[in-house]
Amino acid sequence: MDILQLIVSGLANGCVYGLIALGFVLIYKATEAVNFAQGDFMMLGAFITLGFTNTDYIGLPFWISVILAIGLMGILGYLLDLVVLRRMFGQSQVAMVILTIALGFVIRFIAGAIWGHEPQALESPIAGVDVRFGGLVLGMDEVVIIVVTVILTILLYLFFIRTKLGVAMQAASQNQLAAYYMGIPVKRIHSLIWALAGIVAAIAGILFASKGTIDPTAGLLGIKAFAAAVIGGFGSLPGALLGGLVVGLIEPFAARYLPAGYSQIAPYLLLVVMLIVRPHGILSQIQTKKV
């Protein structure tokens, strides 16, 4: 029983890491840029929901706030690409990295200015409710996180496989030049990818805030999610989720069975081991170059 509970709470954490990692990989695959503000996107999505729904602020119904936050984060992602990042088109990756790190600082500062720096709890209907399966007591929040992540994964899978837009996104990520001459508006596709990353981040943020408190530095979780994306195989969408789950699972077990303090560094130790043993990650998409 003990182990099962560790697994469930690890999976729930892992789902949040996985969703943030998914945002990293989405943007990386399509635009070859790494968005180091992805964790801060998640934090902002959580705060926007909190701002709409908490009685201290606007006090809208929870589900309406969720829809508004997801929509707003999508629009924000789209506009960020359109107004800021598109000007960097063709610049070096380093420039993009520095820009997105700066963007993370800006988002953290803005969130602090609006909602304060103290940890706050999202008034969510799934927080603090227990569900019982036989003798097993699970948090409703953890169950919902896992279920929502599974549904979102299936929807994204169908989107990329079945829809014209999803296929166009895949094409643009594999070969921009060829995509142009197949009639795919690559720049607009990039903006839509950023919108999608914003939407996924908002969902991750709402899930994250449902199982604890949130403050403007919560976005630093993005670093752990980045490690998860690398472990899973940077550039692979299923790999990102898998990496998230691995990191999520390793934490509670390290906390339970290893000396105090090791659980914090366990994901990074795993990252170092992975980079030595299998540098392309678990589900690597990098093929050996033919000579």
Added chain:
Amino acid sequence: MNLLELRNVTLRFGGLVAVNDVSFSVEEGEVFALVGPNGAGKSTIFNMISRFYTPAQGDIHFKGQSILDHQAHDIPRLGIARTFQNIELFEQASVLQNLLVGRHTHSRTNFLSEALFLPSVREQERRHREAVEQVIDFLDLQAYRDKMIGGLPYGVRKVVEMGRALAIQPNLLLLDEPASGLSVEETQDVAFWIEDIKRVMGITVLMVEHDMHLVSSVSDRVMALADGRMLSIGTPQEVQNDPAVIEAYIGSSDSPEDGEAA
């Protein structure tokens, strides 16, 4: 009728004049080849037609309308498809998937109907698949249909790229060095296909090619360029015998050394 017309097109890269006041037109139904030494401006002309570059002066007309207001991703919708000198395929996709992406501009479904996978979507998928299978039959790609591009030999990739351009069902096909890197037999296949693309499919072809044997066997007309300027235009025979062309290729007859050094 003129399908494509370039009027006094000039393009500079900084101080270098890559294409200098070039005019020519491609008639519907012909195979037109651009030849010339490296750096003559052939690929630059291709890149202007496919709207990768914008000419500094002059205009490019396709089906009687200027295409300079259009962006690169509009070009296939207008009816122009192209291949690249250094093959640009979707490496992590199969041959079939690459060809299906060529159908992108013909897809008329929207997000909602796709989400519900309505009969209209299924019907369209069937038609795209049919169009692509015809191209596969035409180019003898059956054996490679479900193979990943990443694992295919160079010669096959070259054919797949041509197939993907044909899947667009264009009016004008731009082939950028279709025979470069191919064996003698593969080059012969390319010659047959270009003939059939013109005769059977009724597609006009504009190509850049160094293999003069291929050029003279399939082209109706040839234009020779050097240093961004037009040297000669006419039938392959006329162009090959033009003194200006011979000079550009092997230097002037009285002092070949100078020509090489310049």
